[in-house]
Amino acid sequence: MNKVFLWPLLLAMLFMYLVDRKSISNAPAVNRWVSRVLYVISIGIWIYGTSTKSSIYVATWVARFIDMWLPSTL
Known part of the structure; x- marks a missing residue:
């Protein structure tokens, strides 16, 4: 596994979660x-x-999974 690319993503996801945790905890x-x-x-x-x-x-x-629910006119 290429961990050089994995660590920045994990850090970005953690940062996004920390920033959004107040709004996530207030959500239904x-x-x-x-x-x-x-x-x-x-x-x-x-x-x-x-x-x-x-x-x-x-x-x-x-x-392909999303295409199953999209109307064919889009």
């Missing part, structure tokens, strides 16, 4: 859960992207 429970899950997912995507040499990237999977 569902929003708190969603925001924390998004933080974890983004870290997981970054770790996967930096640790594999696969030609299929997570962004491709996410785009």
